[in-house]
Amino acid sequence: MTEYLKLSGGASHRNELVQVLARAPVRSQQSLRIVLNLLSSRVGSFILTGHAKPFKSLTRREREAVFLKWKDSSFAAFVSLYKAFHGVSITAVYRDPTCNVHPAVGYPIYDPVRTAPEYTSPRELKDRYKMLTADEVENKHFDVIIIGSGAGGGVCAAELAKSGHSVLVVEQATYLHESELQLFERSAYPALYEQSGAVRTEDGGCVMVAGRAFGGGTTVNYSVSLKLPYTVREEWAKKHGLPxxxxxxxADDLDRVYERIGASTEGIKHNGPNQVMLNGCRYLGYNVFDIPQNTGGHSHECGWCYCGCADGIKNGTMNTWLRDAEAHGAKFLDRTRVLRVLIDKKHCATGVECLVQHDGQSKKIRIHAQRVISSAGSLHTPGVLQRSGLVNTHIGRNLRLHPGSMLFGFFDQPIDMHLGSIVTTFNGDLRSKEGYGLILEIPTISPSFLGSLLPWRGAAKHKELMLRYRFASPLVPLLRDYDSAGTINYDADGDVVINYNLTSDDRKKLVGGMVRTAMIMCAAGAREIHTGQLGMEPFVFREDEEIRVDNPRFQRWKSQIESYGLPTKGNITLVSAHQLGTCRMGDSPANSATKPTGETWEVKNLYVADASLFPTASGVNPMVTTEAIAIHVAASITESLKQSSTEVAQAMAKL
Structure with a gap:
């Protein structure tokens, strides 16, 4: 404790804070500026803090009391202030590579294995992809242009290129070869994630991580490879007209995906947190399963794989489908934002207009194609379509998130959640026979996420907790949201604006998952358990108490989790790594944005191939499902191109 309390921020943390704020959306910066201006005046400070003097003039103890008052406020606006300042401050400190708290908490900010000078990857890395320039593609013609290189775009590129079509993949992010990946948060999040890994709903109630990389989310995800349950497939067929x-x-396409990405439970070695889940579930008699990993059966104990797989073992699209596409002639253009899809007077897509940003220069160009596929993901495909003039009411609607609420257990022995394979176990006992409910998974959590997800209850308490980072283990119940839904819009600067609200029924289900999670933590031997609910104190077993799930004090505390629940005023921060459904497919434009083939209802030859096509939440990690759907969309496009060729040939024969 003494060692930590001596640590100070200084200029490095202030500079990092400036960088964190600079990466936030412009509207967020403007809102923060207004709040800071208010806090700098006597009147504004009195309104926000109750003190008739500027915030900077308050003592440290007074400032801390203000933050804690905001935390426990009955007004959502004050809770949002607390969460905003808490989030940016923690991120600035714990993602700073020069931060001197990392040795104190026992966290090597860089991957200690793969950054060692003598380290050699166990797998020979493939050559770099060749990226084209603006001049090389301007006004050129391709059979297919694909916007995005992730799970949907990568598969479509491979399938269409193998069918003999000329393909151009346009990616907004910068392509990084495996040898260029930097395995520490400060570099990885700005380079590989949307909004540096902290996309927030407008009310701050949910924090999302979304990949923004060459290879999309498959480059940074946690290797989880789960097939779409048949109950969900049946629902999509019967209720949404998608047989x-x-x-x-x-079913064959799901198997094809598994084969290509090497999804297997072979080679799995459970790390500390996954062993916690195994122990707790087995003690309570809950089912617990190994999760197939897309590592080809190779053991891959890399806790930094959310920064990209420097070993080339994780079979994201960059290491599989895009390689197939390249081998069959597909071309690639990175650092390019598609402004709109070009549409002719017959309502047919004919190409894209985009902004290429290479070497500090921006150039607006047009590229032409017979077919255009948007695989920009659930956050950005709606924007591509709307900027192109499409007005279907389901574009940007029906957002599903698989929201979760992170719980943490603190143990008497080190868990070291930053070491070993990231996610290798899951529990699905809380799903109904219809496939709704929850699954429980274990994520890898760095100090920046631990510090931002645990409620801040004062400087001393925060530091005491962070000193026990090595003894902490996370567990998250992920909800298959049933009737909750959100929307995707865009502000004047083009940044995504997300609104999402859980219904009361979905809230109850998620709270039930939190109770189950607390039980598992206790059964596994956690001495201290935190729920993330701002108004809930953690439960702590006394030194002289046996850690037991039937402990009367623990049983009473567990009941308080349910009674406190998930207040609508935002007194808990939900988390999500899955964004789904914002351009869902269906059997009618009255209930969907695209046809069963993935083609938009409004514009011919314009397709969607990403998780935005999901009619509902999938209930499991979406990568495998997205790739299987992309195989279907690509086959539909291949068939349409054949038909077009036949029609042209018949027309020529009549001349």
């Missing part, structure tokens, strides 16, 4: 999902062909 393809119960066809043998879709």
């Amino acid at each position: 393809h999902f119960v066809s043998p062909k879709f």
Whole structure:
């Protein structure tokens, strides 16, 4: 404790804070500026703090009391202030590579294995992809242009290129070869994630991580490779008019995906947190399963794989489908934002207009194609379509998030959650026979996420907790949201604006998952358990108490989790790594944004192939499902191109 209390921020943390704020959306910066101006005046400070003097003039103890008052406020606006200042401050400190708190908490900010000078990857890395320039593609013609290189775009590129079509993949992010990946948060999040890994809903109630990289989310995800449950497939077929999902062909496509990405439970070695889940579930008699990893059966104990796989073992699209596409002639253009899809008077897509940003220069160009596919993800595909003039009411609606609420257990022995394989176990006992409910998974959590997700209850308490980072283990119940839904819009600067609210029924289900999670933590031997609910104190077993799930004090505390619940005023921060459904497919433009083939209802030859097509939440990590759907979309496009060629040939024959 003494060692930590001596640590100070200084100029390095202030500079890092400036960088964190600079990466935030402009509207967020403007809102923060207004709040800071208010806090700098006597009147504004009195309104926000109750003190008739500027915030900077308050003592440290007074400032801390203000933050804690905001935390416990019955007004959502004050809770949002607390969460905003808490989040940016923690991020600035714990993602600073020069931060001197990392040795104190026992966290090597760089991957200690793969950054060692003598380290050699166990797998020979493939050559760099060749990226084209603006001049090389301007006004050129391709059979297919694909916007995005992730799970949907990568598969479509491979399938269409292998069918003999000329393909151009346009990616907004900068392409980084495996040898260029930097395995520490400060570099990885700005380079590989949307909004540096902290996309927030407008009310701050949910924090999302979304990949923004060459390879999309498959470059940074946690290797989880789960197939779409049949109950969900059946629902999509019966309720949304999509019989393809119960066809043998879709089942075969799921198997094809598994084969190509090497999804397997072989080679799995459970790290500390996953062993905690195994121990707790087995003690309570809950089912617990190994999660197939897309590592080809190779053991991959890399806790930094959310920074990209420097070993080239994780089979994201960059290491699989995009390599297939490249081998069959596909071309690639990175650092390019698609402004709109070009549409002719017959309502047919004919190409894209985009902004290429290479070497500090921006150039607006047009590229032409017979077919255009948007695989920009659930956060950005709606923007591509709307900027192109599409007005279907389901574009940007029906957002599903698989929201979760992180719980943490603190143990008497080191858990070291930053070491070993990231996610290797899951529990699905809380799903109904219809497939709704929750699954429980274990994420890897760095100090910046631990510090920002645990409620801040004062400087001394925060530091005491962070000193026990090595003894902490996370567990998150992920909800298959049933009737909760959100929307995607865009502000004047083009930044995504997300609104999402849980219904009361979904809130109850998630709270039930939190109770189950607390039980598992206790059964596994956690001495202290935190829920993330701002008004809930953690439960702590006394030194002289046996850690037992039937402890009367623990049983009473567990009941308080339910009674406190998930207040609508935002007194808890939800988390999400899955964004789904914002351009869902269906059997009618009255209930969907695209046809069963992935083609938009409004514009011919314009397709969608990403997780935005999901009719509902999938209930499991979406990568495998997205890739299987992309196989279906690519096959539909191949068939349409054949038909077009046949029609042209018939027309020529008549001349």
